[in-house]
Amino acid sequence: MAYEFRLPDIGEGVAEGxxxxxxxxxxxxxxxxxxxxxxxTDKANVEIPSxxxxxxxxxxxxxxxxxxxxxxxxxxxxxxxxxxxxxxxEGAVAPAMPPPSPAPxxxxxPGPVATPAPQPGSTPAGRVLASPYVRRLATExxxxxxxxxxxxxxxxxxxxxxxxxAAAPSSAVPPAQVATGPPSPGATPSPEKEKPxxxxxxxxxxxxFERVPIRGVRRVIAEHxxxxxxxxAHFTYVEEVDATDLVRWRERTAKHVEKDxxxxxxxxxxxxxxxxxxxxxxxxxxxxxDEHQELHVYPEAHIGIATAAPEGLIVPVVRNVxxxxxxxxxxxxxELAERGRAGKLSRAELTGGTFTITSLGALGGVLATPILxxxxxAILGVHRIVKxxxxxxxxxxxxxxxMNLSVSLDHRVLDGIVGAQFLQVVKAQLEDPHQMFAELA
Numbered sequence: 224m225a226y227e228f229r230l231p232d233i234g235e236g237v238a239e240g241x242x243x244x245x246x247x248x249x250x251x252x253x254x255x256x257x258x259x260x261x262x263x264t265d266k267a268n269v270e271i272p273s274x275x276x277x278x279x280x281x282x283x284x285x286x287x288x289x290x291x292x293x294x295x296x297x298x299x300x301x302x303x304x305x306x307x308x309x310x311x312x313e314g315a316v317a318p319a320m321p322p323p324s325p326a327p328x329x330x331x332x333p334g335p336v337a338t339p340a341p342q343p344g345s346t347p348a349g350r351v352l353a354s355p356y357v358r359r360l361a362t363e364x365x366x367x368x369x370x371x372x373x374x375x376x377x378x379x380x381x382x383x384x385x386x387x388x389a390a391a392p393s394s395a396v397p398p399a400q401v402a403t404g405p406p407s408p409g410a411t412p413s414p415e416k417e418k419p420x421x422x423x424x425x426x427x428x429x430x431x432f433e434r435v436p437i438r439g440v441r442r443v444i445a446e447h448x449x450x451x452x453x454x455x456a457h458f459t460y461v462e463e464v465d466a467t468d469l470v471r472w473r474e475r476t477a478k479h480v481e482k483d484x485x486x487x488x489x490x491x492x493x494x495x496x497x498x499x500x501x502x503x504x505x506x507x508x509x510x511x512x513d514e515h516q517e518l519h520v521y522p523e524a525h526i527g528i529a530t531a532a533p534e535g536l537i538v539p540v541v542r543n544v545x546x547x548x549x550x551x552x553x554x555x556x557x558e559l560a561e562r563g564r565a566g567k568l569s570r571a572e573l574t575g576g577t578f579t580i581t582s583l584g585a586l587g588g589v590l591a592t593p594i595l596x597x598x599x600x601a602i603l604g605v606h607r608i609v610k611x612x613x614x615x616x617x618x619x620x621x622x623x624x625x626m627n628l629s630v631s632l633d634h635r636v637l638d639g640i641v642g643a644q645f646l647q648v649v650k651a652q653l654e655d656p657h658q659m660f661a662e663l664a
Contacts, residue, residue: 224300224301224302225280225298225299225300225301226274226275226277226298226299226300226301227295227297227298228259228273228274228275228295228296228297228298228299229293229294229295229296230262230290230291230292230293230294230296231271231292232292233262233264233269233271233292237264237292237570238291238292239264239289239290239291239292239294240262240263240264240269240289240290240292241262241263241264241287241288241289241290241438241439241442241443242260242261242262242284242285242286242287242288242289242290242296243260243261243262243263243268243286243287243438243439244260244261244286245259245260245261245282245286246258246259246260246261247259247260247273247279247282247297248279248282249279249280249281249282250278250279251278251279252276252277252278252279253273253276253277253278253279253299254273254276255272255273255274255275255276256272256273257272257273258270258271258272258273259271259272259273259297260296260297262290263439263440263443264570267568267569267570267572267573268439268440268534268566269570273299275299275301276301277299277300277301277302278299278300279297279298279299279300280298280299280300281297281298282296282297283295283296283297283298284296284297286438287436287438287439287442351368351369351371351373351380352373352375352378352379352380353368353373353379353380353381357380357381357382357385360382360385361380361385364385366385368380371384371385372384439534439535440532440534440535440536440537441534441535443535444535444536447596447597448594450597451594451595451596451597452594454511454513454597455511455595455597455600455633455634455635456633456634456635457592457594457595457631457632457633457634458631458632458633458634458637458639458642459592459593459629459630459631459632460629460630460632460639460642460643460646461590461627461628461629461630462627462628462629462643462646462647462649462650463625463626463627463628464625464626464627464628464649464650464653464654465613465623465624465625465654466489466608466624466625466626466653466654467623467624467654468654468655468656469489469492469624469653469654469656470608470624472492472656473487473488473489473492476549480549480550480553483554485550485553485554485557486553486557487549487550487553488553488556488584489605489608490528490552490553490556490580490582490605491549491550491552491553491556492549492653492656492659493580493582493603493605493649493653494526494541494544494552494580495544495549495552495652495659496648496649496652496653496659497524497526497544497578497580497603497649498524498544498545499648499649499652499658499659500645500646500648500649500652501524501578501645503644503645503648504641504644504645504648505520506518506520506600506636506637506641507578507600507601507632507637507641507642507645508520508521508524508577508578508601509521509577509599509600509601509636510577510598510599510600511597511598511599511600511633511635511636512598513598518600518636521577523542523543523545523577524543524544524545524577524578525540525541525542525543525544525575525576525577525578526540526541526544526576526577526578526579526580527539527540527541527576527578527579527580527596527599528540528541528556528559528560528579528580528582529579529580529581529582529596530559530560530563530564531564532563532564532566533564533566534566537563537568537573538573538576538579538596539559539560539562539563539568539572539573540572540573540574540575540576541555541556541559542575549659559572576596576599577599578599578601578602578603579593579595579596579599579601579602579603580602580603580605581593581602581603581604581605582604582605582606583606583607584607585607586607587605587606587607587626588606588607589606589607589627590604590606590627590629591604591606591629592604592629592631593629593631594631595631595632595633600632600633600636600637601630601631601632601633601637601642601645602630602631603628603629603630603649604628604629604630604631605626605628606626606627606628606629607626608624608625608626609624609625609626610622610623610624610625611623611625613625628646628649628650630642630645630646
């Protein structure tokens with residue numbers, strides 16, 4: 224019996240999902256509750272198990288294809304064998320039939336000629352698998368690709384498979400023109416006999432590229448960034464922070480926090496400083512509703528932390544930052560980052576942010592202009608801490624740990640002075656971390 228499995232409702236508000244990876248192939252078998260397909264929604268990968276055991280007859284959605292909730296994903300034959308073509312199931316393959324025997328009247332004629340098996344590196348239809356660049360190179364060198372055994376995926380012939388033949392010039396001198404003995408004294412080599420190997424043509428070099436489909440998280444990021452840059456009016460303000468006391472405070476606090484296996488970075492301190500800044504400028508802790516031309520301002524600080532994952536940038540959200548200690552924030556940031564890199568974050572943990580922080584840590588650079596995590600209206604860029612000499616108020620030089628902070632705003636609803644005043648509060652908190660601990664006491 225053919226069972227048609229459709230994309231289920233896998234989260235509140237989810238209307239569609241992108242097929243990221245199939246764990247089965249057509250013609251293969253699958254057990255009930257075994258991994259069937261991975262689907263991406265709102266940057267969260269959801270692994271969907273098979274609802275039935277049986278044989279996969281037809282996969283209706285390719286990897287990279289978007290499917291609406293309720294859309295057909297796969298047909299599974301649950302009767303223990305694939306559905307036959309007569310059963311009307313699309314994608315079923317009929318068993319191969321043996322070639323007919325020659326009729327008696329054809330006894331004097333030769334029988335059917337067996338079709339030779341395809342050469343290495345070719346498809347069943349006889350077409351050699353090779354890139355345009357390799358084909359052109361083979362043509363220039365006079366190489367028959369059907370005689371080459373391809374070592375690439377699916378038997379594809381690669382440039383390295385051509386061996387020394389690939390380096391041999393197509394205008395090689397015929398044997399009759401090759402001198403068999405040493406040249407006579409004073410003889411000058413003939414220019415015609417010293418033709419250099421021809422270089423690949425510009426078109427051949429242009430053909431030598433790799434096609435990388437933009438799918439999964441990468442495509443979501445592309446769409447999200449395009450929407451942000453086209454909707455919001457970006458404006459960036461930068462401030463320098465003397466983080467000397469912050470560096471000392473982190474080193475002292477780390478001795479106590481890291482006893483339980485929690486790594487204490489600067490991010491928990493920055494989150495607490497941001498909360499103070501958002502209290503001073505509450506309109507920055509908001510999301511823009513363009514459809515109704517409204518700014519939704521939130522009392523709680525749900526701060527997203529931009530995190531690098533194998534598939535691309537993700538933004539797990541730390542909720543209610545204003546209610547959590549430095550130690551608790553450090554533990555939660557570490558757990559979210561680890562599960563994010565493993566692709567195990569839920570959709571709820573990746574949505575609902577009201578403000579975002581993006582930081583590359585030691586690789587944070589000198590300055591960046593972050594793109595808003597739309598529909599949020601503000602984002603903070605944190606850059607690396609460097610040790611440099613500075614002039615003190617008494618005119619003397621002293622070493623200091625300095626870093627830059629850059630805040631991008633949606634200039635449609637936030638003026639530049641709002642960002643400047645916000646960063647002044649954040650700067651004051653980070654330059655005198657005692658304020659954070661005095662507030663928590």
